[in-house]
Amino acid sequence: MSIDQRRLIQTYAHSVHMAHDTLTALDQLSGDGDFGDNLREGIDQVTTALDAAPTELAFTIAARVFLDEVGGTSGPLIGLLFQEIAHALADDNSEAGWAAGVREGMAAIQRVGEAQAGDRTMVDALLPACDALAAGGDAHASALAALNGAKATASLRARRGRASYVGERVLGAPDPGAVGVALLFWSRAKVLEQ
Ligand code: ADP
Ligand code: MG
Numbered sequence: 001m002s003i004d005q006r007r008l009i010q011t012y013a014h015s016v017h018m019a020h021d022t023l024t025a026l027d028q029l030s031g032d033g034d035f036g037d038n039l040r041e042g043i044d045q046v047t048t049a050l051d052a053a054p055t056e057l058a059f060t061i062a063a064r065v066f067l068d069e070v071g072g073t074s075g076p077l078i079g080l081l082f083q084e085i086a087h088a089l090a091d092d093n094s095e096a097g098w099a100a101g102v103r104e105g106m107a108a109i110q111r112v113g114e115a116q117a118g119d120r121t122m123v124d125a126l127l128p129a130c131d132a133l134a135a136g137g138d139a140h141a142s143a144l145a146a147l148n149g150a151k152a153t154a155s156l157r158a159r160r161g162r163a164s165y166v167g168e169r170v171l172g173a174p175d176p177g178a179v180g181v182a183l184l185f186w187s188r189a190k191v192l193e194q
């Protein structure tokens, strides 16, 4: 189904605000505690920029803001995801376009960050979501897959990013980046059911 990109970004912004304190606490356990702030400040800049550019595609704006302005390891990586989604949706704003964008976005993240499945990163939410879409799953199926993938990172030791320095201390809590990315899929399912 085609989707209003602006509504998706706005719904995602709302869910990022709701999750901010949790994302901060998770990144305090496994990193330096700034992930909630990085994501919230980034998405707030995007929603401000949306108002200033009413005709530009929302994911194009989101890509530019995250690639150029957002800090942390996650900022540019999420920027790459948004960039590929923007490219794919510009060609084809359908379920297939979304699936292609997310798949290309994950590939770009892996090219730059070199994370594999099970390294305890945002890839562990993206990979099952891509698999669900490739298997013909709808927005809800992919959102569930992303959330379950994020949840499953709780039993993984990190092999990438700052969390790889803290070893066993992260066990029992999920990776903040995986949770943050899963919220995008959840937001899309929410927009489509409205
Ligand atoms: P920093 O560690 O620089 O403070 P953030 O807190 O903004 O970065 O983001 C942390 C998140 O980034 C992690 O939870 C993880 O999901 C993600 N991440 C870190 N390194 C990588 C990587 N190499 N590939 C993919 N995602 C990564
Ligand atoms: Mg951090």
Ligand code: MG
Pocket: 032, 034, 072, 073
């Ligand atoms: Mg940091």
